[in-house]
Amino acid sequence: MPERPYRLLFVCTANICRSPMAEELARMYAEERGFQVVSRSAGTHAMPGEQAAPNSRRAIRDVGGDLEAHRSQPVSDELVEWADRILVMEMRHAQHVREHFPPADPKVQMLGPFGGSMEIADPYGSWIFRYRSSRDEIRRCVEALLDQLPTRVR
Numbered sequence: 627m628p629e630r631p632y633r634l635l636f637v638c639t640a641n642i643c644r645s646p647m648a649e650e651l652a653r654m655y656a657e658e659r660g661f662q663v664v665s666r667s668a669g670t671h672a673m674p675g676e677q678a679a680p681n682s683r684r685a686i687r688d689v690g691g692d693l694e695a696h697r698s699q700p701v702s703d704e705l706v707e708w709a710d711r712i713l714v715m716e717m718r719h720a721q722h723v724r725e726h727f728p729p730a731d732p733k734v735q736m737l738g739p740f741g742g743s744m745e746i747a748d749p750y751g752s753w754i755f756r757y758r759s760s761r762d763e764i765r766r767c768v769e770a771l772l773d774q775l776p777t778r779v780r
Contacts, residue, residue, distance in 0.1 A: 631662040632775055635709035636737070637719050641669030641698035643750050644715045646678040647761050648737065650691040651768045661772055668705050670722040672698040679750065681757040688758065689765075706730040713737040713771065715746040740774070741767035 636648035645667035656663035676698040677683075683693045699705075706712065706727045712734045714720045723730050738746050741763055749760040 629662070631664045633708055633710045634663060634665045634771075635701075635705055635712045636665060636667040636715075637670060637701055637712060637723060638667075638715045639669055639671050639719070639748065640676070640750070641667055641672035641700070642676050642679045643682045643748060643757070644746055644760060644764060645669060646693050646696045646698075647682055647686055648713065648715075648764050648768055650686050650693055650696075651689075651761070651765045652772065654689075654691055655765075655769050655772055659772070661775065663772060663775065666705065666708070667696075668699050668701040670701060670719050672700040674699055679757075681749070681752070681754050682761075684754060685757040685761040689761070701727065703727065706733070709733055711735060715748070717745060737764070737767045737771065739767075740770040743767075 634652055636645040638645040649665045649667035652665040678693040678696040686693050701723055706729060712730055714736060720734050723734055738744050746763055749756040
C-alpha cells in the first residue's frame, strides 16, 4: 500500500496573498519533481471565501500557475490535524497558531529561513512588482523546503 502524500499547510494573515502563492508554488514544484506532496493554505485572520488578491493571481499566472479557484479559509483544528508541517510567513503567525491550536506547536515552522530570510513581508496593496518579488522569494523558500523533505515523498 503506498504511503499517503506529505501534507503542507501554508499560513499568512488573510490567506489571499502569500499563503495561496506558496500553496500553488508547492503544488507546481511537487508535480514537476514527482514529489508526493499536497499543499493547502489558510490565514490567521482570514475571511472565508475570499478570492486571492488580483496581483497574487497575476504573479502566479506569470509563472504558469493558477489561483482563480482559490478561496480563503481560516486556520482550523481540522487543517492543523491534517498537516504534517505548518509553514508560516511571520513570527506573529507562528504565535497565533501556537496559541489558538496548541497541538500545532511541533509542526509550526517559519518558511523564510528555507530561502535565507526570517519573515516574508506582505505585499498586500502593493504594485505588481512587489507581488512578483514576494512570489520569487516564496518560490525559493518552497523549493528549498521540498528538496529537504523526507526521501519517502521524493
